Amino acid sequence: MADKICVYGTKWCHDTVRARDCLARLGIDYTWFDVDEDENASAYVRQVNKGNRSVPTIVFPDGSILVEPSEAELEAKCKK
DSSP: OOSSEEEEEOSSOHHHHHHHHHHHHTTOOEEEEETTTOHHHHHHHHHHTTTOOOSOEEEOTTSOEEESOOHHHHHHHHTO
16 A cells, blocks of 8 residues: 555546646645556556546545546545
8 A cells, every 4th residue: 555645647638637736736745657658557547447547546545546536526535
């Protein structure tokens, strides 16, 4: 289990950009995985999303996962 948030996404996906901007605005450090450039990251995203490459997929240190969250959902999870 990671000790910080892991964000799996693409550079061109609006939802991924929005999630990364939200985390930056909240001052939250995270590890970035580009599923276009990292085969292992792409395989992981497909594994946890029933074969779909849904991004962003955000994995938290407690093992919980948010997939394509709204900004409000992401903020609420980060403030817990």
